[in-house]
Amino acid sequence: xxxxxxxxxxxxxxxxxxxxxxxxxxxxxxxxxxxxxxxxxxxxxxxxxxxxxxxxxxxxxxxxxxxxxxxxxxxxxxxxxxxxxxxxxxxxxxxxxxxxxxxxxxxxxxxxxxxxxxxxxxxxxxxxxxxxxxxxxxxxxxxxxxxxxxxxxxxxxxxxxxxxxxxxxxxxxxxxxxxxxxxxxxxxxxxxxxxxxxxxxxxxxxxxxxxxxxxxxxxxxxxxxxxxxxxxxxxxxxxxxxxxxxxxxxxxxxxxxxxxxxxxxxxxxxxxxxxxxxxxxxxxxxxxxxx
Amino acid sequence: xxxxxxxxxxxxxxxxxxxxxxxxxxxxxxxxxxxxxxxxxxxxxxxxxxxxxxxxxxxxxxxxxxxxxxxxxxxxxxxxxxxxxxxxxxxxxxxxxxxxxxxxxxxxxxxxxxxxxxxxxxxxxxxxxxxxxxxxxxxxxxxxxxxxxxxxxxxxxxxxxxxxxxxxxxxxxxxxxxxxxxxxxxxxxxxxxxxxxxxxxxxxxxxxxxxxxxxxxxxxxxxxxxxxxxxxxxxxxxxxxxxxxxxxxxxxxxxxxxxxxxxxxxxxxxxxxxxxxxxxxxxxxxxxxxxxxxxxxxxxxxxxxxxxxxxxxxxxxxxxxxxxxxxxx
Numbered sequence: 001x002x003x004x005x006x007x008x009x010x011x012x013x014x015x016x017x018x019x020x021x022x023x024x025x026x027x028x029x030x031x032x033x034x035x036x037x038x039x040x041x042x043x044x045x046x047x048x049x050x051x052x053x054x055x056x057x058x059x060x061x062x063x064x065x066x067x068x069x070x071x072x073x074x075x076x077x078x079x080x081x082x083x084x085x086x087x088x089x090x091x092x093x094x095x096x097x098x099x100x101x102x103x104x105x106x107x108x109x110x111x112x113x114x115x116x117x118x119x120x121x122x123x124x125x126x127x128x129x130x131x132x133x134x135x136x137x138x139x140x141x142x143x144x145x146x147x148x149x150x151x152x153x154x155x156x157x158x159x160x161x162x163x164x165x166x167x168x169x170x171x172x173x174x175x176x177x178x179x180x181x182x183x184x185x186x187x188x189x190x191x192x193x194x195x196x197x198x199x200x201x202x203x204x205x206x207x208x209x210x211x212x213x214x215x216x217x218x219x220x221x222x223x224x225x226x227x228x229x230x231x232x233x234x235x236x237x238x239x240x241x242x243x244x245x246x247x248x249x250x251x252x253x254x255x256x257x258x259x260x261x262x263x264x265x266x267x268x269x270x271x272x273x274x275x276x277x278x279x280x281x282x283x284x285x286x287x288x289x290x291x
Numbered sequence: 292x293x294x295x296x297x298x299x300x301x302x303x304x305x306x307x308x309x310x311x312x313x314x315x316x317x318x319x320x321x322x323x324x325x326x327x328x329x330x331x332x333x334x335x336x337x338x339x340x341x342x343x344x345x346x347x348x349x350x351x352x353x354x355x356x357x358x359x360x361x362x363x364x365x366x367x368x369x370x371x372x373x374x375x376x377x378x379x380x381x382x383x384x385x386x387x388x389x390x391x392x393x394x395x396x397x398x399x400x401x402x403x404x405x406x407x408x409x410x411x412x413x414x415x416x417x418x419x420x421x422x423x424x425x426x427x428x429x430x431x432x433x434x435x436x437x438x439x440x441x442x443x444x445x446x447x448x449x450x451x452x453x454x455x456x457x458x459x460x461x462x463x464x465x466x467x468x469x470x471x472x473x474x475x476x477x478x479x480x481x482x483x484x485x486x487x488x489x490x491x492x493x494x495x496x497x498x499x500x501x502x503x504x505x506x507x508x509x510x511x512x513x514x515x516x517x518x519x520x521x522x523x524x525x526x527x528x529x530x531x532x533x534x535x536x537x538x539x540x541x542x543x544x545x546x547x548x549x550x551x552x553x554x555x556x557x558x559x560x561x562x563x564x565x566x567x568x569x570x571x572x573x574x575x576x577x578x579x580x581x582x583x584x585x586x587x588x589x590x591x592x593x594x595x596x597x598x599x600x601x602x603x604x605x606x607x608x609x610x611x612x613x614x615x616x617x618x619x620x
Binding site for chain 2: 011012013014015017018019020021022024025028029032041042043046107110111112113115116117118119120121122123126289290291
């Protein structure tokens with residue numbers, strides 16, 4: 001009887017299959033950023049920070065939706081509206097940005113991967129775009145996710161927007177506000193992470209920048225004669241107020257913002273996003289790569 | 292920007308016998324010129340890029356990759372200008388940097404697969420080829436180990452596997468034996484020789500050691516003082532000056548005189564005679580026959596008779612007229 005056999009493991013050989021281009025390389029790097037930021041395929045300790053940040057950002061939404069379901073009526077949405085949600089979870093978003101962006105950006109320079117990436121079809125520009133897209137996608141989890149969850153929660157509890165039209169409008173506003181917040185914090189996170197070589201310093205710098213800019217802006221404008229335009233120097237507060245305007249649910253938070261129209265505040269948030277992303281791009285055009 | 296999976300096509304290029312060619316290549320950092328008007332051609336095969344530390348080897352490799360802009364001149368890699376077709380050219384190049392820093396907590400297989408994907412391979416193919424490449428470099432059993440637990444020698448192999456996993460047309464290895472002990476160095480050189488000769492991948496390997504380039508390379512480019520001091524095929528360079536070494540018991544002067552009378556150039560060095568192969572005839576055995584005759588006629592004892600080739604160091608010292616102490620060892 002003839003014995004038929006087949007060798008499946010041919011070992012290293014030439015490759016004649018499909019080869020994709022720079023777009024595929026960007027997609028691969030963006031997905032790699034998401035996996036790295038969330039600690040996927042890494043030791044358990046790398047999963048703790050993202051899990052905590054996601055939990056903290058969703059917790060108020062879970063509690064509020066649950067309370068609305070049990071208490072019913074309009075009591076809870078009246079107490080805490082959609083527009084205020086970002087101000088409640090903003091600090092968790094700062095912390096998540098401070099964990100994610102340096103973990104993805106700064107480490108590429110210290111572990112030698114930047115040289116490897118720039119020896120691939122990626123360029124300095126496409127590298128920054130791919131990394132920023134990955135961070136942006138992860139930040140969407142904590143900026144869009146909770147507010148969308150809250151809208152759905154209130155709706156299922158019978159305390160949501162009026163009618164389908166109202167639901168779609170609120171949902172669209174929530175997605176726009178969350179997307180702008182994710183883009184703003186991506187820009188700030190990527191830019192600050194591109195400056196120091198150490199992960200910890202970049203992380204502290206992001207938290208420090210957000211807290212100090214907020215403290216200085218509010219401290220200098222509250223009850224003083226300093227122009228309240230200075231409140232715009234705090235990207236975190238600007239984003240919080242922009243989120244309220246986008247949601248159409250403005251409440252009194254920082255007095256200095258009361259004189260600013262929604263368009264100005266939203267434009268400032270967009271401006272911070274664009275400036276920080278351009279600054280990150282510029283930084284990477286000049287960054288020294290260890291080879 | 293759309294994430295397309297379209298196959299990147301390099302624009303048609305005229306057939307070129309060189310994988311890398313440069314004409315008048317100049318690179319300056321501020322007022323400091325790293326290269327001035329360099330012209331070179333690197334043919335398919337294994338080429339050693341030799342130079343002392345700081346000679347500009349890494350800068351040249353960076354320009355080949357299209358990640359360092361040139362200040363002047365022309366550069367063609369795989370038939371295309373890396374300054375204008377960088378991503379396309381880099382998709383067919385494998386690169387192993389000089390540094391040993393790699394992500395500590397990443398498994399070797401994951402790193403190699405990730406880099407193969409970035410070079411355009413689909414997920415399945417990159418996974419399979421990462422495994423194949425790691426087996427080829429001798430890390431098959433170790434492929435799921437975190438890189439942070441690996442030795443310098445193993446990291447060099449991981450970098451080599453990452454450079455070849457996507458089946459590049461050209462591999463650039465920057466100091467691939469740096470940090471290796473003699474045994475690891477031999478193994479790495481053997482691996483490079485195998486990849487170049489068995490799999491037909493052109494390799495440019497930078498080094499500051501003449502001896503290791505001499506062992507594995509087909510060609511050499513020696514750069515120093517911002518210029519190419521010497522380049523070409525190693526066999527041709529050394530073959531042009533081959534000779535015969537004759538070791539005798541005694542009677543060196545008599546045998547030398549006999550050979551001189553036959554029109555040969557002879558140098559006497561203690562117990563040895565060095566006879567130049569460039570004799571008065573094209574007969575490849577002419578010199579051997581004259582040596583045989585001279586030794587027989589003088590009746591002295593012949594201890595040893597071997598073909599003698601010049602070392603790369605001899606060629607280099609002769610061509611550059613540099614003092615021996617300045618040869619990189």
